[in-house]
Amino acid sequence: MNDQPTGELKAELLTVALEAARRAGVLLRERRPADLGVAATKTSPIDVVTEMDIAAEQLITDFISERRPDDGLLGEEGASSRGTSGVRWVIDPIDGTVNYLYGLPSWSVSIAAEVHGQTVVGVVEVPMRGETFRAVREAGAYLDDQLIRIRPAPVFEQSLIGTGFSYLTERKVAQAEVLKTLLPQVRDIRRGGSAAIDLCDVACGRLDGYYERGLNPWDYAAGDLIAREAGAYTGGRPGAPLSCDLAIAATPGLFDLLQARLEALGAWHD
Numbered sequence: 001m002n003d004q005p006t007g008e009l010k011a012e013l014l015t016v017a018l019e020a021a022r023r024a025g026v027l028l029r030e031r032r033p034a035d036l037g038v039a040a041t042k043t044s045p046i047d048v049v050t051e052m053d054i055a056a057e058q059l060i061t062d063f064i065s066e067r068r069p070d071d072g073l074l075g076e077e078g079a080s081s082r083g084t085s086g087v088r089w090v091i092d093p094i095d096g097t098v099n100y101l102y103g104l105p106s107w108s109v110s111i112a113a114e115v116h117g118q119t120v121v122g123v124v125e126v127p128m129r130g131e132t133f134r135a136v137r138e139a140g141a142y143l144d145d146q147l148i149r150i151r152p153a154p155v156f157e158q159s160l161i162g163t164g165f166s167y168l169t170e171r172k173v174a175q176a177e178v179l180k181t182l183l184p185q186v187r188d189i190r191r192g193g194s195a196a197i198d199l200c201d202v203a204c205g206r207l208d209g210y211y212e213r214g215l216n217p218w219d220y221a222a223g224d225l226i227a228r229e230a231g232a233y234t235g236g237r238p239g240a241p242l243s244c245d246l247a248i249a250a251t252p253g254l255f256d257l258l259q260a261r262l263e264a265l266g267a268w269h270d
Contacts, residue, residue, distance in 0.1 A: 003086070005115040010136050013087065013113040013121040018134065020063045021109045021125035024056045024093060028100070028109070029127040031055075050101060053077060056093035060111065064089055076218045088114045092218040095124075096194030105129065110196040112221035122222030124196045133200040133226050141203050141229035150231040151205035153253025154187075161258070162190045162198040162210040171214060171270045178265045185261070195247070199223025202249045203230035209250030209258050213267060220247055235259065237268050 005013075032052060057077040064071065072083030075091040089111065094100050096107030105128035113121040124133040133148075135141040141148050153159075163179065166172050183189050190207065192198050195215055201207045203226045224234050224242055233255035236246040246268040250258050262268070 003116040005120050009087075009115070010120050010139070013115075014123070014134065014136055016064060016067050017089075017111045017113055017121050017123040018132065020060045021111050021123045021132070023063060024060050024109045025125045025127035027059055028052055028056050028094060028107075032100070050094075050097065052100070053094045053097055056109065057091060060091050060093060060109075061089075074218065076216065086116045088117075090114060090119075090218050090221040092196065092222075095196040095219060096192075099193045104193070106192045106194050106197055108194050108196045108200075110218065110222045112225065114221075119221055119225045122225035124200050124222050124226060126197060126200075133203065133223075135203075135222075135226040135229040137225065137229070139229070141226045143200075143204050148204040148230050150203060150227075150251045151208065153251040154208055156254065156257045156261075157186065159186050159208040159250075159254055159258075160188055160190065161186050162192060162201060162207045164191060164193065164195055164198065164212040164215075166214045168214070174270050175213065175267075178262070178267045181265055182261060195219040196223040199227045199234075199249050202232050202251075203227045209248070209254050211246065211248045211258065211262055211267065213244075213246050215242075215244060215247050224249070238263060 054077050057075045057079055061073055061079045070083055070085040072088035073079045073081045092110040094107055095110045100107040109125040111123045112119050120137040122135045133143055165175050198210045200223055202210050220242055227249045228234055232249050233252050234242050234249045236243045248259055
């Protein structure tokens with residue numbers, strides 16, 4: 001049995017992902033209340049789930065289910081179904097929730113489609129930038145309608161690296177120790193607050209590399225594909241894929257160096 005998705009299927013999944021992300025972006029941008037309330041908390045009081053976060057996931061899952069009722073779903077806010085088609089959607093309705101809560105522009109809607117466990121479509125909508133990143137496996141990565149590529153690799157000391165921090169205090173302390181050592185070794189470090197955007201920024205050359213510990217599949221599923229299709233290398237600890245333990249994306253000439261430095265610093269360890 002050939003489990004490879006056809007071009008027709010990938011095109012259909014891309015169309016659905018783009019429209020679902022666009023609609024969620026409009027909802028989140030236009031209906032964000034000035035006195036945005038908090039519906040619940042996750043792992044700490046800092047890690048908030050807003051009413052808009054939940055509403056956006058519901059909009060996305062309803063839209064997908066109407067058009068592809070046999071597909072599975074995995075969403076940050078609790079959507080979970082196995083499906084029967086071999087397709088699963090991995091959804092982060094607001095990646096960068098705290099940015100969204102505070103009115104900062106670096107938040108995104110991230111939607112990926114897997115076929116038999118392999119990510120084949122990724123869309124990251126960044127409403128406050130007016131940007132849509134997209135990729136189809138083996139068909140390149142785009143920012144709106146422009147093909148994007150990573151920037152040429154600099155020497156390690158001149159690299160601009162993105163990262164993020166956990167909401168968990170103990171892990172954040174460990175991440176600060178890694179950062180204290182790594183920061184003097186590179187040009188500078190950026191902390192944007194949305195893993196999906198950081199991965200896309202590697203893809204389009206705004207960052208040379210990116211790393212973070214503690215991500216979930218919905219944080220990186222779409223951005224990982226977009227970065228790889230733009231020419232980046234992605235992974236985790238040496239020999240391992242991108243995972244909760246460690247996520248790294250970088251230009252090919254930088255990836256091994258960054259991975260080795262992070263391994264030596266124990267960036268995967270709390």
